[in-house]
Amino acid sequence: MAKEVIVSAIQASGNVHIGNYIGAIQQFVKLQDKYQGYFFIADLHALTEPQDPEKLRKQILDSAALYMACGLDPKEAVIFIQSQVPEHTELGWILNTITPLGELERMTQFKDKSKKRKNILAGLLNYPTLMAADILLYDADLVPVGKDQSQHLEFTRTVARKFNSKFGVTFKEPRALLKKEGALIMGLDNPSNKMAKSAQSPNNYIAILDEPNEIQRKIKIAVTDSGKEIKYDPVKKPAISNLLIIYSAMSGKSIKNLESKFKEKTYAEFKSSLADLLVEKLSPIQKEYKRLIENKGELLKVLNNGKEQAQKVARTTMLDVRKKIGLLCE
Ligand code: AQP
Numbered sequence: 001m002a003k004e005v006i007v008s009a010i011q012a013s014g015n016v017h018i019g020n021y022i023g024a025i026q027q028f029v030k031l032q033d034k035y036q037g038y039f040f041i042a043d044l045h046a047l048t049e050p051q052d053p054e055k056l057r058k059q060i061l062d063s064a065a066l067y068m069a070c071g072l073d074p075k076e077a078v079i080f081i082q083s084q085v086p087e088h089t090e091l092g093w094i095l096n097t098i099t100p101l102g103e104l105e106r107m108t109q110f111k112d113k114s115k116k117r118k119n120i121l122a123g124l125l126n127y128p129t130l131m132a133a134d135i136l137l138y139d140a141d142l143v144p145v146g147k148d149q150s151q152h153l154e155f156t157r158t159v160a161r162k163f164n165s166k167f168g169v170t171f172k173e174p175r176a177l178l179k180k181e182g183a184l185i186m187g188l189d190n191p192s193n194k195m196a197k198s199a200q201s202p203n204n205y206i207a208i209l210d211e212p213n214e215i216q217r218k219i220k221i222a223v224t225d226s227g228k229e230i231k232y233d234p235v236k237k238p239a240i241s242n243l244l245i246i247y248s249a250m251s252g253k254s255i256k257n258l259e260s261k262f263k264e265k266t267y268a269e270f271k272s273s274l275a276d277l278l279v280e281k282l283s284p285i286q287k288e289y290k291r292l293i294e295n296k297g298e299l300l301k302v303l304n305n306g307k308e309q310a311q312k313v314a315r316t317t318m319l320d321v322r323k324k325i326g327l328l329c330e
Pocket of ligand 1: 008009010011012013014019020021022023024109144145146147148149183184185186194195196197198199
């Protein structure tokens with residue numbers, strides 16, 4: 001029997017951080033044997049925020065190298081760059097033509113981000129239609145995402161239904177695959193905002209490529225809560241709960257186990273142990289990343305191969321879509 005398909009991505013919008021790792025990449029790696037995975041670097045999505053071209057190019061390659069350094073295997077999964085498969089933008093455009101403006105304006109990410117800027121870009125508004133295209137092109141059954149993307153996935157299901165009822169059954173409605181814990185890692189500098197590449201301050205996140213002394217420093221200054229107890233209580237102790245989730249995800253130990261391990265310990269002792277754990281877990285990833293980046297030819301070969309495999313599927317989907325909506329296909 002054919003494997004079910006999973007599709008997911010990270011944006012090439014900055015430094016890949018432990019929120020991306022715990023909420024997304026760790027899952028991709030676990031799922032790659034069981035499912036046919038399509039994992040890409042969303043460089044076109046990154047353009048919805050202003051980017052420096054030189055930095056963007058580096059971020060794209062860095063993110064791809066990090067995928068592999070974290071354990072994604074090109075023999076198991078298709079790894080590619082979004083902009084190298086132009087069918088993404090083509091389907092994105094077509095989905096725009098059946099999406100009411102109000103649906104896009106209601107998206108939480110659009111509302112939050114547009115509050116922070118003077119000039120609101122159309123690309124930011126149309127982000128969900130491109131994301132829907134990313135997923136629907138590959139007939140995905142499942143989409144592993146962090147909680148921050150669940151609304152966009154619901155939108156994807158809606159637009160797939162709409163297209164199917166207008167033009168005949170074409171797309172599968174994908175399901176979200178959410179982690180129970182670690183679905184949303186919060187910022188170290190403010191536990192009410194998510195950890196994000198686009199955060200104002202680098203103290204918001206631990207980047208996978210942060211040096212050991214940088215990791216120690218950021219964890220040391222991470223916000224904590226009042227009181228002294230190391231206890232999981234997201235309402236009364238959001239900062240410590242967030243650190244416990246990170247500890248648990250990186251160590252594989254349960255939160256209960258960690259609460260008893262740190263029962264008599266201070267916040268400082270807990271943080272120091274967490275920083276050591278992060279250094280220990282991230283250092284082999286950093287080493288492998290370095291090897292891959294130094295062998296750029298090997299990396300580009302993987303990405304080129306991924307592009308070809310992805311495009312084969314994407315072209316077939318687009319031929320069907322073009323026929324159904326009435327475009328010339330001869
Ligand atoms: N804080 C997070 N906790 C858990 N999962 C997260 N993801 C992102 N942030 C967290 C998941 O990682 C995948 C890639 O998401 P992204 O590239 O959009 O990451 P980002 O850090 O959120 O990047 P930006 O540029 O800062 O994006 P915006 O500003 O759009 O949020 C996704 O599966 C996501 O769920």
